Each structure stands twice: as structure tokens, then as C-alpha cells.
Amino acid sequence: MNIKKSKVVIIGAGNVGVSTAFCLVNQGICDEIALIDLNEEKVVGEVLDLTHCMEYMHRNVSVHAGTYDDCKDANIIVITASAPMPKDKNDRLIMLDSSKKIMKSIVGSIMKTGFDGHLIVVSNPVDIMSYYAYKLSGLPANQVIGSGTTLDTARLKCNIAKRIDVDPRSVNALVIGEHGDSEMIPWSTITIGGKDIYSVVHDNEDRIGKHPYDEIKEATIKGGWEIFNRKGNTCYGIAASTVGIIKTILYNENKILPVSTLLNGEYGETDLYISVPTIMDRSGAKEIVELRLNEQEMTEFKASCAHLRSFYKDLDI
Ligand SMILES: NC(=O)C1=CN([C@@H]2O[C@H](COP(=O)(O)OP(=O)(O)OC[C@H]3O[C@@H](n4cnc5c(N)ncnc54)[C@H](O)[C@@H]3O)[C@@H](O)[C@H]2O)C=CC1
Ligand SMILES: CC(=O)C(=O)O
Numbered sequence: 001m002n003i004k005k006s007k008v009v010i011i012g013a014g015n016v017g018v019s020t021a022f023c024l025v026n027q028g029i030c031d032e033i034a035l036i037d038l039n040e041e042k043v044v045g046e047v048l049d050l051t052h053c054m055e056y057m058h059r060n061v062s063v064h065a066g067t068y069d070d071c072k073d074a075n076i077i078v079i080t081a082s083a084p085m086p087k088d089k090n091d092r093l094i095m096l097d098s099s100k101k102i103m104k105s106i107v108g109s110i111m112k113t114g115f116d117g118h119l120i121v122v123s124n125p126v127d128i129m130s131y132y133a134y135k136l137s138g139l140p141a142n143q144v145i146g147s148g149t150t151l152d153t154a155r156l157k158c159n160i161a162k163r164i165d166v167d168p169r170s171v172n173a174l175v176i177g178e179h180g181d182s183e184m185i186p187w188s189t190i191t192i193g194g195k196d197i198y199s200v201v202h203d204n205e206d207r208i209g210k211h212p213y214d215e216i217k218e219a220t221i222k223g224g225w226e227i228f229n230r231k232g233n234t235c236y237g238i239a240a241s242t243v244g245i246i247k248t249i250l251y252n253e254n255k256i257l258p259v260s261t262l263l264n265g266e267y268g269e270t271d272l273y274i275s276v277p278t279i280m281d282r283s284g285a286k287e288i289v290e291l292r293l294n295e296q297e298m299t300e301f302k303a304s305c306a307h308l309r310s311f312y313k314d315l316d317i
Contacts, residue, residue, distance in 0.1 A: 005031035006250050009066055009074040011106055012081030013037035016122060018046050019239035020078060021063065025050055028059040029247055034066025034074070037081070072113035076246055079133065080122045081106055087232070090225045092124040092180050096311060099123050100132065107136040118249055118284045121146045121260075122242055126179045128311050130260045131273035135317040142284040146260025148275030149175040150241035152183055153258050155223040159216045163208050164192060164200060173197075174258050175220060176275050176291070177304030183275075184300040185217055186293055248280035261285040267298075269305050 008024060010017045013035045021033050033050075037043045043065045050063045071077055083098035103123065110119070119137060121130040121144070130146030137144060152175035154168070161168035173190040177183040190197040201208050209215075227234040248255045256277050263269040266288045267276065277289040293301060 007032040007034070007070070007074045007076075008246060009034045009036065009070050009077045011036045011077060011079050011110075012123065013039070013043050013046050014080065014082065015233040015235040016238050016242075017078070017080040018050075019235040020080065020122075020242050021046070021050055022053070023236075023239040023243040024246065025053055025057060025061045025063065027243060027247075028057060028061060029243060030061065030075070030250060032062045032064075034064055034070035036066045036068070036070070040065070068109045068113055071110045071115045074115060074117050076118045076120060076249060077110060077115065078120045078122060078242060078246070079103070079106060079129075082123045085124070085228070085233075090229070092126075093128075093311070095124045096128060096314065099125065099129050100315065103129050103132050104136060107133050111137055117143065119144045120242060120245055122238060124179075125311075127260045127273050127275070127308050128315070131262075131312070132315050132317065134262060134273065135315070141262035141264070142286065144262075145245060145280075145285050146273060146275070147179070147238065147242055147245065148260030149177065149179050149183055149258045150244060150275075151238050152179060152220060152223070154237055154241060156185060156216070156220045159219045159223070160190070160192070160197070163212055163216070164204065166192060174277055176258055176277070177301055178274065178308050179260065181221060182304040182307045183221060184297065184304055185213075185220065186291055186297045186301075187213060188294050188297060189291055245280065249282060249284060252282040254279060254281045254286075256280070256289060259285060261288065263288070263305075266290050267301065267305070269302075272305055272309055274305055274308055 008030045035043050047065050054060050121133050123129050126146045134144040156175050157168040157171045160171045175183050192200050258275045259278050260273050260275045261278050263272045278285045279287040
């Protein structure tokens with residue numbers, strides 16, 4: 001009997017790649033993980049460290065140092081490879097040139113193996129890199145997914161939940177648009193326990209304040225830099241978000257996540273990768289949910305689309 005094992009390859013064994021591997025091991029999400037990095041010695045060390053977790057995990061996940069040969073039968077490849085992010089710039093877009101070169105060489109090596117699984121792009125600037133990986137790979141768009149605003153959405157939920165004093169998982173909210181400064185919050189769609197956020201704020205004005213929206217938005221957009229400027233990277237939140245995406249695919253969950261995906265007519269945009277709520281299952285990005293945005297929200301979302309599209313001229317595709 002040939003039972004197919006689930007295999008995840010992670011390319012880039014830095015803070016994000018290794019945290020993702022640990023999150024996969026800790027949750028026992030897949031059968032096998034292969035780690036690839038230019039720094040082969042680091043990979044050997046990380047693999048040993050991860051392997052020593054198994055005694056205390058709820059299942060054994062096989063972790064090994066990989067080569068591109070591992071890609072040919074992988075279900076999912078996660079790309080977190082990157083040049084170091086400059087310390088004091090707080091701008092993901094300055095990574096464009098270096099990430100472009102890295103992405104081109106990695107996707108070329110992956111596709112030579114005949115890989116036909118799902119590619120999850122995390123490296124920044126993630127929306128542009130997802131589009132680039134989609135074009136370079138020739139894979140169908142449903143198989144190329146950017147982590148997009150999954151992380152920003154988690155941050156937004158935490159920021160709202162803290163104000164209101166509920167569990168973040170009871171907040172039904174999303175960030176859409178660019179994973180970056182032009183991202184937007186469709187406030188009109190947010191509910192907490194089934195109650196729209198405007199009513200929640202109105203009924204709890206004494207402790208939440210009359211208009212917490214701008215502060216919550218600012219905290220959400222700047223959330224990454226609050227971490228990065230203190231510890232030099234952000235890794236656990238993105239690892240959890242990435243594993244959330246992996247889980248929806250491997251377990252065919254049909255869950256809706258705000259991933260960076262190809263718009264093909266939705267929201268009046270074509271040939272653009274940007275985050276919108278997307279139904280995810282074993283096929284990957286199965287179907288885009290078109291939110292009923294109000295006029296102001298649609299204007300903000302379109303501005304984010306235009307901002308991302310303005311960088312496409314710099315991609316050699
Ligand atoms: N999309 C998101 O929400 C988030 C994205 N990121 C991004 O993830 C990326 C990784 O961040 P960190 O892990 O903190 O960086 P890091 O510098 O710790 O790790 C990057 C790793 O990539 C490796 N690498 C570089 N070129 C390579 C190549 N051609 N092949 C294989 N490996 C290669 C490096 O050797 C290094 O180990 C960055 O672009 C960062 O901005 C980080 C957090 C959140
Ligand atoms: C670094 C990054 O993109 C983030 O933590 O949001």
C-alpha cells in the first residue's frame with residue numbers, strides 16, 4: 001500500500017522559516033519537513049534542534065536538510081528566503097530588488113524539478129513577490145499564495161480585542177489590500193459576537209472611547225515595526241499565519257483567509273496579487289469573497305491596488 005505522506009519544503013531557514021518549521025512540528029501538521037538555505041551549516045543545526053523536539057510533541061514529524069530535489073514531491077513549498085531587512089528603514093518595499101533576484105533563482109530551481117504543488121510566498125514585499133512567483137513559475141494562480149494580510153488580520157483582531165476585552169478569536173475582522181502601509185480595514189464588515197463594531201463602540205464608549213478606529217488602524221499597520229525595531233525580526237506571528245494557510249490546504253478546511261491572491265475581475269481588478277478574503281481548500285485559493293465595501297472603503301482598497309500595481313513595471317516579466 002502506498003500511503004502518500006504530506007511534505008512541506010521551507011526555503012529560507014532564517015527567523016521566519018525556522019519558526020514556521022517549529023510551528024509545524026509543534027502542531028504536528030505534516031509528516032515531513034525539508035529545510036533549504038544557502039547557509040547549509042545553519043540548516044544542519046536547525047534540523048538537529050527541531051528533531052530533538054519530537055519526544056515531547058504529540059507526533060513525530062520527520063525534519064531533514066533538503067535540496068531542490070525535495071521539491072518534486074512536496075505538497076507545499078514555503079518561500080521565506082531573503083536578504084537581511086535594513087534595520088532603520090521600516091519599509092518592506094526597499095527589499096524589492098534583492099527579493100526579486102532571490103525569488104527568480106529559487107522559483108527557477110523549484111520548477112526544474114517538476115513541482116506541481118502549492119507555493120506559499122512570505123518574503124517581502126510579499127504581494128509583489130507572490131505575483132512575481134506566479135508569473136515565473138507558470139503554476140495556476142490557485143497554487144501560488146502570498147501570506148498577505150493574514151498576519152495583519154491577526155494583529156487587528158488583537159488590537160480590537162484588547163480594547164473591548166474579549167478573546168481575539170471572537171472578533172470577526174479582516175485587513176485587506178497590501179501587506180504594508182496602504183492596507184485597509186473594512187470597518188463596515190467587522191462584527192464582535194454578531195454585533196457590528198460601530199454599535200459595540202457606541203455602547204462601550206466610556207471605556208473604548210468615541211472614535212478608536214484611527215488608533216487601532218495605526219497600531220495594526222505599525223505592529224510589525226513595533227516588534228522589528230525591538231528584536232530585529234518578527235517571526236512567531238507570521239509563522240502561525242503561514243501554518244494556518246498550510247493547514248487549510250493539507251486538511252482541505254474550506255476556511256476563509258485574507259491571503260494575497262490573483263484578482264481576475266473581482267473588485268474590478270485584473271492580473272493583480274493583493275489580499276482579499278479567499279476560500280481555501282486542498283486546491284489552494286479556491287474562490288475569492290467579494291465584500292460589499294462602502295464607497296470610502298472601496299476607494300481605499302483601490303488605492304492599495306494602484307500602489308502595488310505601480311511596482312509591476314520593475315519586474316522583468
Ligand atoms: N509576509 C509577512 O507577513 C512577513 C514577511 N517577512 C519576511 O520574511 C523574510 C524572511 O525574514 P527572516 O526570516 O526574519 O530573515 P532572515 O534574514 O532571518 O532569513 C532569511 C534567510 O534566507 C536565506 N536565503 C537568502 N537567499 C537565499 C537563497 N537564494 N536560497 C535559500 N536561502 C536564502 C538566508 O541565508 C537567511 O537564512 C523577509 O523578507 C521578511 O521581510 C517577515 C515577517 C512577516
Ligand atoms: C516584517 C513584516 O512584514 C511584518 O512583521 O509585518
